[in-house]
Amino acid sequence: MAAEKTGPPGAISGAAASSSPGRPENSSTSRTASKPPNWKIVGAASALIALLATGGYFGYRKFWNGGRDSAVSIAVLPFTNLTGDSTKEYLSDGVTEEMITSLARTQGGQLHVIARTSAMSYKLSHETVKQICGELGVRYALEGSVQSEGERLRVTAQLIRCEDQIHIWADTYDGDSGQILKFESNLTDSVAQTLSLKLLTGRKPEYVPTNAAAHDAYLQGRYYLSLRSKEGFENALQSFVSAISEDPHYARAYAELAVTYNLMGQYNWIGTNQAHGQGKAAALQAVEADPNLADAHAAVGFNKWFYEWDSAGAETELLQAIQLEPSNVDAHHWYAMVLMTSGRIENAEKEMRLALALDPRALILRSNLGWVHYMGRQYPLAIQELQSVARDNPNFLTAHYKLWWTYSVTEDFPRAWEELKTIVHVISTPENEKRILLTYDKEGYAASLHALSTSSGTTYTGSMVDAARCMNFAGDKAEALKFLQMAMKRHEGWMMFVESDPAFDLLRSEPEYSRLLQEVHAASTQRH
Numbered sequence: 001m002a003a004e005k006t007g008p009p010g011a012i013s014g015a016a017a018s019s020s021p022g023r024p025e026n027s028s029t030s031r032t033a034s035k036p037p038n039w040k041i042v043g044a045a046s047a048l049i050a051l052l053a054t055g056g057y058f059g060y061r062k063f064w065n066g067g068r069d070s071a072v073s074i075a076v077l078p079f080t081n082l083t084g085d086s087t088k089e090y091l092s093d094g095v096t097e098e099m100i101t102s103l104a105r106t107q108g109g110q111l112h113v114i115a116r117t118s119a120m121s122y123k124l125s126h127e128t129v130k131q132i133c134g135e136l137g138v139r140y141a142l143e144g145s146v147q148s149e150g151e152r153l154r155v156t157a158q159l160i161r162c163e164d165q166i167h168i169w170a171d172t173y174d175g176d177s178g179q180i181l182k183f184e185s186n187l188t189d190s191v192a193q194t195l196s197l198k199l200l201t202g203r204k205p206e207y208v209p210t211n212a213a214a215h216d217a218y219l220q221g222r223y224y225l226s227l228r229s230k231e232g233f234e235n236a237l238q239s240f241v242s243a244i245s246e247d248p249h250y251a252r253a254y255a256e257l258a259v260t261y262n263l264m265g266q267y268n269w270i271g272t273n274q275a276h277g278q279g280k281a282a283a284l285q286a287v288e289a290d291p292n293l294a295d296a297h298a299a300v301g302f303n304k305w306f307y308e309w310d311s312a313g314a315e316t317e318l319l320q321a322i323q324l325e326p327s328n329v330d331a332h333h334w335y336a337m338v339l340m341t342s343g344r345i346e347n348a349e350k351e352m353r354l355a356l357a358l359d360p361r362a363l364i365l366r367s368n369l370g371w372v373h374y375m376g377r378q379y380p381l382a383i384q385e386l387q388s389v390a391r392d393n394p395n396f397l398t399a400h401y402k403l404w405w406t407y408s409v410t411e412d413f414p415r416a417w418e419e420l421k422t423i424v425h426v427i428s429t430p431e432n433e434k435r436i437l438l439t440y441d442k443e444g445y446a447a448s449l450h451a452l453s454t455s456s457g458t459t460y461t462g463s464m465v466d467a468a469r470c471m472n473f474a475g476d477k478a479e480a481l482k483f484l485q486m487a488m489k490r491h492e493g494w495m496m497f498v499e500s501d502p503a504f505d506l507l508r509s510e511p512e513y514s515r516l517l518q519e520v521h522a523a524s525t526q527r528h
Contacts (some may be wrong), residue, residue, distance in 0.1 A: 064275060073112040073138040076100045078123040079155075080145040092146045095155060096120065097222075099142065113373035114138060115329045115458075133162030203375055203485035205253055206291055214246035217449035218253050225260055230269050236260045251290035258283035258299035265493070266306060268463060272491050302334050306493035311342050329358045333365060336372065341496045345376035363389050367398045373501050374406050382406045397426055408473040409502045413445045416473070424452065449474035453483075463487060465494035465510075469503040481512050488516055495520050 030370030076099045081092040100116050101437050113204045114136050122132055129141050144157035158170035221239030224232045240257035243250055258279045265275020280303045286296035304310040315338055321331035332355035339348035351463045359365055370385035383406055389399040407416035417440065424433050440448035453470045464487035471480035484507075487495055498504055499517055507513040 023331040024309070073114075074140040074142060075132065075136050075138045076119050077116040077129070077132065077143040078120055078139055079143070082145045082147045083149075093120070095144070095146050097226075099157075112138070112358070113327050115327075115361075115362065117363035118359050121361045128165075129160055130162055130165055178291055206483055207249060209243075209247045211247045211251050212249055214243045214253070217243035217246060218250065218256070221253070221256055221260075225256060228263075229268075233260055233264045233267075233269060237264075251286045251293050251296060254282050254286035254289060255293060255295040255299050258286060258303065262299060262302050262306065272493070276303065279303045286305065292324055294321040294328045294331060296333060297321040297324065298328060298331040301331070301338075305334070305338050305341075306496065307491075309496055309520055311338055311495075311496075314338050327358055329355050329362075329365075332358070333368070337368070337517060340372050340375050341379070341500055343374060343500050346373045349376070363393055363396050364398060367396070367402060370399070370402050370406075374402060374409075374502065377502055379406055379410050397423065405469070405473075409505070417445055417448070420448070420452070446476075449527055450476070450479075453479070463492050463494045464490065465492055465498060468498075469501070472503050472506050475506070477506055478509060480507060481510065481516075484513070487517060491523070 043439065062408040076096060079092040079095045079099075081089050096119065097116050097263065100113060102121060118136065125132065127135075129143070132150055133139070133141055139162055141160045141162055142157060143160065144155060147154040152175070154172065154174045156170070156172045158167045160166065161168050201238045209218075221236045221243060224236040224239060226232075237257070237260050240253050240260060242255035244257065247253070258281075261265040261270070261275050261279035261282060264270045264271055265279065278297070283296060283299035286293060287300060290296060297317045301314040301321065304317060305314035318331050318338065321328055322335065325331070331510040332351055336348045336351035336355060339345075339351055349369070349372050352365065352372055356362070356365045356369065366385060366389050370382045370389070373379070373382035373385060383403065386399045386403045388397055390403065393399075400419045404416055404419035404423060407413070407419060421437070423437050428436065436448050436451045439451040449470050453467045454476075464483045468483035468487065471477075471483060484495075484498065495516075499520070504513070
């Protein structure tokens with residue numbers, strides 16, 4: 001999608017983010033409707049998700065190389081749009097996403113659920129359920145369809161055992177969209193009885209909003225946040241604020257509001273102080289409203305890491321999020337980044353692979369695994385991983401940024417230039433692109449880097465850390481230090497990456513560089 005080509009080269013959100021030195025993921029299943037969906041119907045449909053997810057786990061078994069115990073691994077396949085109206089594709093997509101989210105948040109991680117990005121990649125696939133299960137490494141698949149007519153809604157779902165493709169359970173809701181919650185207890189009982197599920201005990205049930213307007217606004221916010229565009233973020237903010245105003249106890253709305261602020265600051269679309277303050281306040285309100293909400297602790301952890309430079313505090317929160325919800329991809333992803341910027345490369349790689357086990361087709365996770373290799377100075381592995389992403393999606397700019405960095409630090413300047421040309425073509429105006437290309441032809445690679453770092457003709461304003469990295473590749477230590485000083489004054493979150501990034505090896509003997517790193521360490525005890 002177009003938004004894939006805009007945004008900071010260092011963004012790392014996944015899911016939620018995110019997002020990703022790079023951009024939001026480019027996917028053929030991206031929803032780019034010009035007008036908001038019928039959120040009342042989506043809200044009703046998503047209630048079915050909670051019904052299917054409520055219940056239990058399917059007996060213990062090992063999953064992931066991390067050795068966690070799990071009942072079963074499952075993939076929710078994209079629900080089919082049977083409305084006969086292509087403009088209602090959002091409805092089947094919404095049901096699919098809510099199903100994945102709800103299943104992943106039940107049973108304290110006893111259910112291994114393939115995340116949205118990987119599941120939705122099969123939307124246009126003609127592969128059989130058995131083939132998809134084999135590729136994703138799951139034992140069960142949940143598939144279904146959605147139909148709607150006015151206020152009437154019909155959602156069907158069936159659980160399939162992958163090894164023999166036997167349909168071991170199926171159910172249908174058919175009725176008024178406003179009455180679907182009455183179906184909850186019967187559906188939960190039928191799922192539990194069919195699969196001999198056990199109810200999770202020992203934890204207070206999650207708060208469920210009774211205000212339909214609050215839930216509708218929350219769903220709108222989730223939709224807009226998934227677009228990972230500037231307009232999408234702005235609309236998401238409005239939606240989550242609306243949800244909270246309708247229901248001040250809505251913990252998930254606070255958590256998603258926190259994520260939105262966190263990522264908008266990371267993408268340089270709002271100021272650091274606003275992102276830090278508003279994001280932290282919303283995240284802490286989410287924790288207060290529901291201490292058992294993993295997304296709330298993950299949002300606190302991200303905020304502590306990126307805006308307060310508090311790696312220890314971030315680690316505590318992210319580990320708590322993982323304990324509460326072992327299938328939380330964002331928590332694993334962000335924890336991997338905390339470990340990476342703390343120089344714990346081996347642990348960062350392990351954590352990133354755990355995230356990938358949950359979302360194996362997520363380009364941002366694959367790219368950031370390459371980033372971990374780069375930060376660990378395992379350059380052949382970094383190149384291999386990043387090239388595979390670029391082959392799968394040539395428009396995924398994150399991979400090109402990381403390849404540019406890797407080729408530059410290994411002094412493979414011809415290949416570095418090829419990657420930089422791809423980047424410049426996306427982020428620059430035609431006039432500025434022509435100027436940079438001419439500079440390269442006349443004066444070489446270093447001169448073209450100077451032209452890029454001093455350019456105002458780009459669609460990406462960038463961070464000062466990015467500019468410093470660029471100047472290091474040009475061999476200009478004085479300019480690199482100047483940009484790092486500016487980044488320090490702005491309290492850019494990207495300063496967290498400077499100490500471990502090979503791009504800054506040129507500066508390690510410079511007193512000013514050491515002083516800046518000391519400031520970063522000192523600031524971590526002052527901002528929280």
